[in-house]
Amino acid sequence: MSTYHQIGHDSESMVVEAELRQFSGAILSPVNYSLNDTIAQCARFRSYKTDFDIIFDPQLYVPSVSRGKLQHWPHKPSDIDTADQSSLGWWKGTALNIIDVCKSFNPAGLCSPAFVPRTFDDAYYNLLVDIGDITAQQLKIDVALKDKTRPFLTALVGLPDLGRNERYLQVGSILSRFSGKDIYLVFVDEEKPRNERSDSGALEGAARLIRVLSQSGFRITVGFTSSEMVLWKAAGAANVATGKFFNLRRFTKGRWDEEESSGGKNISYWFEPALLAFIREADVRRYMKEFPIDPSHDTNPFSKLILENLDAPERKAWVKESWRQFLYWFSYSEALIGNDFAQSSGMVSNAVDTWHAVKDAKLRFEEERNNGDWVRAWDIVLNELDRRPG
Amino acid sequence: MVVSTNTPEQLARKICTDQGLSFVGEVGAGAFKQTYLVRSHDDDLALKLIIRGNDKARIDREIAALMVCNHPNICRLLKTGKIDDEANSVVYLIEEFLPGGTLSEQIAKGFLQHANVIQLAVKLTEAIAHLAEHRITHRDIKPDNIMFRADGTPVLVDLGIARHLEASSLTKTFLLQGPGTPLFAPPEQLLNDKNLIDWRSDQFSLGVTLSYAAFGIHPFAENASLDHTVERVANRQPSTEHFRKLISERGFDALAKMVEVWPVKRFARPEMLLAAWRDNLGRDA
Numbered sequence: 001m002s003t004y005h006q007i008g009h010d011s012e013s014m015v016v017e018a019e020l021r022q023f024s025g026a027i028l029s030p031v032n033y034s035l036n037d038t039i040a041q042c043a044r045f046r047s048y049k050t051d052f053d054i055i056f057d058p059q060l061y062v063p064s065v066s067r068g069k070l071q072h073w074p075h076k077p078s079d080i081d082t083a084d085q086s087s088l089g090w091w092k093g094t095a096l097n098i099i100d101v102c103k104s105f106n107p108a109g110l111c112s113p114a115f116v117p118r119t120f121d122d123a124y125y126n127l128l129v130d131i132g133d134i135t136a137q138q139l140k141i142d143v144a145l146k147d148k149t150r151p152f153l154t155a156l157v158g159l160p161d162l163g164r165n166e167r168y169l170q171v172g173s174i175l176s177r178f179s180g181k182d183i184y185l186v187f188v189d190e191e192k193p194r195n196e197r198s199d200s201g202a203l204e205g206a207a208r209l210i211r212v213l214s215q216s217g218f219r220i221t222v223g224f225t226s227s228e229m230v231l232w233k234a235a236g237a238a239n240v241a242t243g244k245f246f247n248l249r250r251f252t253k254g255r256w257d258e259e260e261s262s263g264g265k266n267i268s269y270w271f272e273p274a275l276l277a278f279i280r281e282a283d284v285r286r287y288m289k290e291f292p293i294d295p296s297h298d299t300n301p302f303s304k305l306i307l308e309n310l311d312a313p314e315r316k317a318w319v320k321e322s323w324r325q326f327l328y329w330f331s332y333s334e335a336l337i338g339n340d341f342a343q344s345s346g347m348v349s350n351a352v353d354t355w356h357a358v359k360d361a362k363l364r365f366e367e368e369r370n371n372g373d374w375v376r377a378w379d380i381v382l383n384e385l386d387r388r389p390g
Numbered sequence: 391m392v393v394s395t396n397t398p399e400q401l402a403r404k405i406c407t408d409q410g411l412s413f414v415g416e417v418g419a420g421a422f423k424q425t426y427l428v429r430s431h432d433d434d435l436a437l438k439l440i441i442r443g444n445d446k447a448r449i450d451r452e453i454a455a456l457m458v459c460n461h462p463n464i465c466r467l468l469k470t471g472k473i474d475d476e477a478n479s480v481v482y483l484i485e486e487f488l489p490g491g492t493l494s495e496q497i498a499k500g501f502l503q504h505a506n507v508i509q510l511a512v513k514l515t516e517a518i519a520h521l522a523e524h525r526i527t528h529r530d531i532k533p534d535n536i537m538f539r540a541d542g543t544p545v546l547v548d549l550g551i552a553r554h555l556e557a558s559s560l561t562k563t564f565l566l567q568g569p570g571t572p573l574f575a576p577p578e579q580l581l582n583d584k585n586l587i588d589w590r591s592d593q594f595s596l597g598v599t600l601s602y603a604a605f606g607i608h609p610f611a612e613n614a615s616l617d618h619t620v621e622r623v624a625n626r627q628p629s630t631e632h633f634r635k636l637i638s639e640r641g642f643d644a645l646a647k648m649v650e651v652w653p654v655k656r657f658a659r660p661e662m663l664l665a666a667w668r669d670n671l672g673r674d675a
Contacts, residue, residue, distance in 0.1 A: 122585040166626075172654035173578075173586050216658045 001338050003331040004055065006224055006243035008032055012041050014244065014327065016048040019301050022331035025053030027184075027223060027241050028107065030075075031068045035101065042105040055109035057184070057223070058098045061116050061156060075101040085115055088130055095135040103144050110139060111152040111184045120158030120188075125174040128155055136180045152221070153178040159189040159197070162205025172212045183213060185237075186223045194278070194367065196374035197228055204381045207235035208390055214238070227276050228374075229330065231381055233337040234344035242330050244323035268322040270306065271329055273297075275358070276351040276375050278326070281318075283365040284310070290361055291354065300328050345382045351375040396475050398424040398439050405437060405473055405482055427487060434487035435468065439480055449481050455549040456483075458524050463517035465537070465547040488545055490538025497533055497603055504640060507604045510536075510544055511644070511667040514596055517546045519660030522589035529587070531595035532574040533602055572620045573608065574598045577651050580624040590653040593663060597648030601633065604642065609633040609649045626651040641670065 002024035005015050009032045014020055026045060028038055045052045059070055064081055075098040077083060083090050094113050102110055112135040117124040132153035139151050155175050162168050175183060187206055191197055210220050214236035221239040222232045226246040233240065269278035272287065274294040279287065287293070297303035302325035306318050337343040355372030365371075399416065406413040406428050414427040417436070426437045440449050456467035469484040493510075496502065502510065514536065521528055528535075528549060535548045576594035578586035601609050609629040611619040629649055637645045644666035650656045657663035 122583075126585045166652075169652040169654060170586075173652050176654045176658055177588055212654050216654055217662065218658075 001335070002053070002239045003334045004053070004221065004223075004239060004241035005327075006241040006246070007041075008243040008245050011244050012044075014324065015041075015045055017324070020324065020327055020331065021049075022335060023327075024049075024051075025055060025108075025239075027055045027057050027111075029057070029059060030073045031059050031062055031066070031070045034069045035073055035104065037069075039105045042107070053109065054105075054107045055111065055152065055184075055221075056098075056102055056105075056107040057111040057154070058113050060094070060113045063116075073101065086127060088127075088134065091131045092134050092138070095131070095138050098135070099138055099142050099145060102149060106145070106148050108149060109152050109182065110135065110145075110149050111154040112136070114154040114156050116156055116188060120161050122170065122174060125155070125157075125171055129153065129174060129177050132178050132180065136178075150182060151180045152182040152184040153180060154184045154186070156186050156188050157206070157209065159187040159202050159206055160199065161202075162209060163199060163201030164205070168205040168209040168212065172209050172216070176213060176216050176218065178218075181217070182219050182221065184221050184223055185210065185213075195369050196226070196277075198374035198377040200377040200380040203228070203231060203377060204384050207231050207381055207385055210235040210237050211385070211390060227271070227278075227326075227330075228378065229334065230276070230337065230344045230347050231378055233334060233339060234341045234382055235385065236339055238339075240330075240334055242327065244327065246326075268317065268319045269326070270303075270322065271326040273329055273333070273347065274350060274354045275372065276348065276378070277365075277370055277372065279370060280366045281310070283370070286363060286365075287358075290363060291357065296329065296332070299332070300325060302328055341382075341386065345386065348375060348378045348382055352379045396478075398441055399426070401473055401475055401480055402426045402428070402437055402439060402482075405439075405471075408473075409469070409471075409484070411435065411437070411484075428484070434489065436485045436487045438483040438485065440482065441480070452549045453481075453483070455521075455526050456485075458526070459520060459549075461517055461520040462543065463513045463545055464520060465545050465549075486539075486545075488537040488547070489540050490542060492534050493536040493538075493544070493599070493603060494533040496538075497606065501606050502603045504604075507600060507642070508667060508670045510603060511596075511600055512664065512671060513544050514546060514599075515660065515664045515667055518589055518592045518596060519664060521592065522660050527587060527589055528592050528595075529579065530571060530574075531592050531599055532571045533599055534571075536599065573616055575620075575623070576653075577623055577626050578653065580620065586653055588653070589660060590656045590658075593648050593656050594650075597645050600642075601637075601645060601649070604640065604645075605633075605636050607633060607636070609645070623651070644670070 005026040007029040112132040136151035219238045229240040270284045412429040418425040466486040574595045
């Protein structure tokens with residue numbers, strides 16, 4: 001039961017901050033850091049915490065326009081844009097190159113390479129498992145890494161698709177063929193930045209997928225998550241990973257473009273657990289006039305800093321504190337929830353009630369999307385999981 | 391080599407002469423094979439002639455599967471060869487002889503005792519675990535394909551439609567031409583969903599087989615209609631309440647998981663299935 005930093009652009013320093021010690025590991029990003037930077041990062045992370053769990057995601061799924069530093073990594077195949085990606089032979093060669101590059105920084109976990117398909121059909125998931133198995137097999141026979149690095153199956157799963165009747169069982173039946181124990185699960189959709197995922201059918205399918213795979217004995221690490229991690233934890237996910245930009249972004253096919261063009265990363269958001277929402281500065285003031293903020297802020301050092309700053313005569317920009325406030329909430333809430341369904345359910349129910357009160361008070365927030373509709377969807381998902389455990 | 395006659399028995403006698411074996415007699419005939427008891431010194435052996443020569447891929451697969459297997463609960467292939475029969479080349483297999491008959495024959499005499507069901511489950515799980523280790527799926531586990539040695543050891547036979555997971559699929563022929571038995575098949579085989587076929591498909595078939603051995607019923611049978619039962623499995627309807635009640639009473643809870651209609655809900659690894667049955671064994675000891 002752990003939280004991981006999803007390393008993003010210029011975010012490595014947060015990993016070693018004392019207030020964020022609750023994170024037990026990091027998922028490295030070759031898109032954002034060069035090989036040499038990554039080697040240095042790993043040394044730094046390990047000196048910060050000897051048991052810090054470092055996982056390498058080769059990130060070959062990013063589109064060509066957004067590969068950043070990945071362009072110069074030795075594991076990036078030169079023919080990545082022209083190769084037949086349905087060829088297992090090609091993936092085997094790629095997996096070997098990835099394993100080779102890992103020897104320079106010895107990650108504790110290695111995610112199998114993956115790609116984002118046009119359609120998330122059975123053949124695609126089957127290929128992902130074959131790639132995962134090949135990577136695991138090669139890792140198992142690698143003299144340098146076999147005792148140091150555990151294999152993860154990278155499973156990029158189409159989220160909207162999971163809303164279809166029993167689709168999660170079909171996908172789960174294929175993914176559970178993986179010979180290893182760890183699955184790095186990433187849900188892919190086309191949700192716009194700053195919008196919370198709110199398709200209750202798809203989210204229920206996703207939660208059920210996590211539940212059925214966890215019950216089958218797999219250790220699920222959900223990558224690229226935001227506050228919807230409360231659903232994944234309730235469903236049985238062992239680990240969840242987030243990054244500083246996940247107050248804004250979700251894993252969409254276009255998200256890398258957003259990252260390149262900064263995607264609004266300079267906007268400060270207050271994360272209010274009582275609403276499970278990211279709200280803007282003026283909203284914080286309006287909200288606090290009528291409602292008590294969530295008690296968890298009492299122990300969140302970044303909430304205190306932000307509030308002091310908001311009251312200061314000369315206010316400073318607080319975007320960095322806003323990232324940290326969210327990360328702090330994320331790691332401590334994950335620890336609080338563990339896999340206690342009632343904890344997650346309680347957090348979501350509380351948010352539903354608070355949003356009712358906000359609406360009754362006719363309080364509106366600056367961003368139109370900030371209407372709390374998603375917490376109703378999340379509440380439905382948890383209610384369904386409880387009503388029909390499956 | 392050209393022989394002057396094409397009766398299977400004469401071919402068998404000729405093979406015995408060539409291989410230094412003694413011909414004893416016929417022991418069985420199926421749609422595809424004719425089996426004879428032969429003897430090498432003091433050892434009884436089974437000589438199997440593939441009498442339908444138009445299914446080369448199937449024969450090759452059985453031989454390939456048996457060649458990589460080396461397990462006490464999987465039939466031992468000792469030798470394979472071909473004998474020319476005028477126009478055709480007839481493939482033969484020499485295997486260990488299994489005098490204890492089939493599980494079907496045992497069930498016909500009466501359902502197995504509690505402890506015997508568990509012993510059978512453990513041994514056959516070990517066999518499918520061995521196949522899984524070699525990425526082979528048997529795909530036709532049923533009481534007719536489980537035989538016994540003289541000492542009562544159960545042995546899995548007939549890997550005729552076994553599939554190596556890396557090989558191209560024979561699944562399409564499964565339902566159209568037999569010899570796979572739909573009554574014991576999981577939904578993914580009935581629906582020809584090759585993305586879902588793996589060792590867990592054998593787990594399902596073994597679960598149905600054990601249900602017959604223990605209670606004489608199919609877990610999904612609501613009535614005597616076999617078609618209706620197969621249809622219920624193909625439609626992924628739940629096992630019957632009657633079945634669930636029986637397994638609960640007898641402490642065979644592992645069976646419910648084995649016959650789950652979705653592979654992800656079955657035991658994920660052979661060792662997990664084995665542990666579940668060994669746990670039963672421990673409780674009974």
